[in-house]
Amino acid sequence: MRTLLEFKHVSKQYGSETRALSDVNFAVKEGEFVSIIGPSGAGKSTLLRCINRMIDASSGEIVFDNASVLALNKNELKKLRTRIGMIFQHYNLVNRLSVIENVLHGRLGYKSTLAGVLGLYTKEEKAQAYRLLQVLGLQEQVYKRCDQLSGGQKQRVGIARALVQDPKMLLCDEPIASLDPNSSKVIMEHLRDICSKMGITVVVNLHQVDVAMNYSDRIVGVNKGTVVYDGPPAGLTKEKLRAIYGADYDKLTEEEGGRHVG
């Protein structure tokens, strides 16, 4: 399998004090499902946002699809972003607009200024948006306003918006952190299907170790801005988890256990 994304000695510095990422190295192959886990504030979000340059890395090299991301100019960056879909913890939809309008926002990156402003989408684009909503089980909600949807439905709209971009890769920033267990499961299954059936590479930031273990081909563990684990879920032993989550790990598993019993 071809390597789609590669981080080479990537660091990110905020101001002169805070170092969010330091010397991060890892690679993602095409069609892989990779989870990034780690405690809050470990730099997971920064790491993910460096890929499509929502945050600019301070040093190192990020290669996506044979192009050096950090060297791109403004227009090339926009082109790159059209090929990378992104999903957010808080869905980041325009709540006052309808579901279908929100999904079609995913096409704006392909539009000329005028066509984009006027919202002139082609018939094919609309049909594709509708198809994706059907796949995600939202065919009943197409013309509803997004503020009338539940959290799980909103997240599926977010996924449809990312998929309509026709992306090579999907970046998911804590996609299930605000959802109940049932909706979480639905979302994770959809992401898994997107990866295996549509062949889109998926990189997910996750809080929940058990979910990461269940769904991923590979897990990257991050702590204090450095990669401390990079391997298959099966290799994630208690010691490795302790290295990722620090001394708090044992307490964490207790809480997790308690939550699942509840």
Add this chain to the structure above:
Amino acid sequence: MSGSFFLRKRLNTLFFCALVLALTIIAIIITEYDVVKGFTSVPKAAEWAVSNFVPNEKAMDKLPDIIDKLLETLLVSIAATSTAAVFALVFAVLGSQKTGIGGPFSMISRWIATVFRNIDVAAWSMILLFSFGQNVLTGYLALFFCSFGFLTRAFMESIDEMSMSSVEALRATGAGYIHIVAHSVIPSSLPQLISWVLFTIETNIRQATLIGILTGTGIGFLFNLYYKSLNYASASLAVIAIVVAIMIIESVSNYVRRVIM
């Protein structure tokens, strides 16, 4: 400890009341205002108003004139507000902290908003009277400049208060700046923007009456004319027409607000 805390608070209140009282007394002494006479003359003024300021049958003949001028005033207010809103939106988007292009433009935008807003509408019409003379355009421009300053400021704050999460999402799809403004910023803040425009139309109708007195146009001019020619009955009819018009406009805009929210 807590006793002295409450004591201190009470003393603060007492001190503040004493201060206000002292200021009032000083003001009364300086302006030689007779408090007793001031209040006792209120009934007399009311009596005069009731006997003189009632529209009679002769005044009713003037009604078509009044309605005509009232409509002109309303339309000028609405036209000034809506054109000002278009310009204000552009400046607000470019000058807002969240969507702004930053740098000097943001500062210029805020500066323009402050200057235009802080020159009173009456001052504007006096200034403009020199250039444009007594006609509708003067009133229109005075209202336009004030609304422009006010709306730029109000729009900017509405946009700043809005959640920027969808902007981030659209940026991540590769959408350009204008796309993001058209599909995320404006739809998200639209109810607030429309609400501000309606509010400005309401205030402008009130202001337009006053400006009309200065610029010699609209219902304000008509009121002034009747009043100065001692035709109190017609003047009162003009006042009643203004009040009714404002009440209608207010209920319409309240209805619109309810629907768009």
